Each structure stands twice: as C-alpha cells, then as structure tokens.
Amino acid sequence: MTVRIVVVLACMVVMLRLSEAAVYRIGDSAGWTTIANVDYKLWASTKTFHIGDTVLFQYNPQFHNVMRVTHAMYRSCNNSKPISTFTTGNDSITLTNHGHHFFFCGVPGHCQAGQKLDLNVIHPTSSTPLSDPPISSDSSSPSSPPSTTTIPAAGVPGPSPSHAASISHVAAAIVALLVSCFVANFAY
Numbered sequence: 001m002t003v004r005i006v007v008v009l010a011c012m013v014v015m016l017r018l019s020e021a022a023v024y025r026i027g028d029s030a031g032w033t034t035i036a037n038v039d040y041k042l043w044a045s046t047k048t049f050h051i052g053d054t055v056l057f058q059y060n061p062q063f064h065n066v067m068r069v070t071h072a073m074y075r076s077c078n079n080s081k082p083i084s085t086f087t088t089g090n091d092s093i094t095l096t097n098h099g100h101h102f103f104f105c106g107v108p109g110h111c112q113a114g115q116k117l118d119l120n121v122i123h124p125t126s127s128t129p130l131s132d133p134p135i136s137s138d139s140s141s142p143s144s145p146p147s148t149t150t151i152p153a154a155g156v157p158g159p160s161p162s163h164a165a166s167i168s169h170v171a172a173a174i175v176a177l178l179v180s181c182f183v184a185n186f187a188y
C-alpha cells in the first residue's frame, strides 16, 4: 500500500514537472550590468515568457538595482516613481500577468546606457503547447482570429481547428502518462 502511494506521488511529481515554470537569469552569464554591454532587448527577444515564469536579476547591489516602472518611465528612463524597487542583488520576480513588464536600473545614467528591459509575457490563449512549433517567427504579428470563427462549408468536413488539435495532443500525452503510471503501479 505504501509503495502504491509512493508510486502515485512520483507520477504526480512527474506530471507537475511537465508544467513547471521556467527561470530566466537576466542577461544569462553577464547578469544585470552595464559593463558587459548586454543588449537586453535582444536578450528578451530570444525568450518566450509565460505566466508563472521567474526572472532572476543578479548584480552587485553596490552598483546597481532593479526598478519596475511604467512604459512612459521606461521610455524616458525616469526613475522618480518606480512601481517597485529591488536592491538585494539576487532578485527573483515571478511573472504573474501577461503583457509588457518594464524594468531598468535606477542608478543615474544606467538606464540611458542600456540597462533596461522590456519583458513581454505572452497571453495564455496565444501560448503554444509543448509539442507544437511556433506558428510564425514574426512575433509582432497579431495573433490569428479564434478558430471558432471558422465555418466549414456544409457537408464538407472542415480542417480541425488547430487549437482543438493541440488540446487533443496534450490530452493524449497526459493519458499516455497516466497509463504508464498505472502500469508502474500494478507492477508492484
């Protein structure tokens, strides 16, 4: 009985890990700095941020800090009224809503020198499931209209909506995982 519970718990852990949020170190090995001339805009453009992901700002707190700011303040590097300020040098921030998140270093001159970051957390409905390749490499294009607006001609089976198809992929993966979990269960 105990073994069964352990196996079930192990299966649950495996399934939770499938949806585990990512942790991104800002600037990768360079961290959050002005001296490495990191292009944080370019850095952010190589990532896809989802709700629940964590970003980690690592820097020397003697020389830098992190301010979360509005878009207007980001554009003008105006540090007079940050939304929030982080100063530990090892600041991890979990992304809890979609849209743009603006940050810069509040030390005078650093934002102007490029120590600024615009993170775009994608909307949950526009996120692509694990196994699906990106629809388009052009991230600036608007998302396609909902598949429910597609009306196939009468009598002709229309192509299955991609959203439904991807859900069934995920469902199939979950079923396969559950089956393998139960098989493992009965092996004891």
Ligand SMILES: *[C@@H]1O[C@H](CO)[C@@H](O)[C@H](O)[C@H]1NC(C)=O
Binding pocket: 076, 078, 079, 080, 081
């Ligand atoms: C910075 O923003 C504050 C209020 O948000 C504003 O009063 C101030 O004029 C701005 N400073 C500059 C230099 O734009």
Ligand SMILES: *[C@@H]1O[C@H](CO)[C@@H](O)[C@H](O)[C@H]1NC(C)=O
Binding pocket: 056, 090, 091, 092
């Ligand atoms: C920095 O924060 C991360 C995540 O919170 C933690 O895993 C790591 O141990 C911390 N590093 C230091 C040097 O404190």
Ligand SMILES: [Cu+2]
Binding pocket: 033, 034, 063, 064, 065, 105, 106, 107, 110, 115
């Ligand atoms: Cu700085």
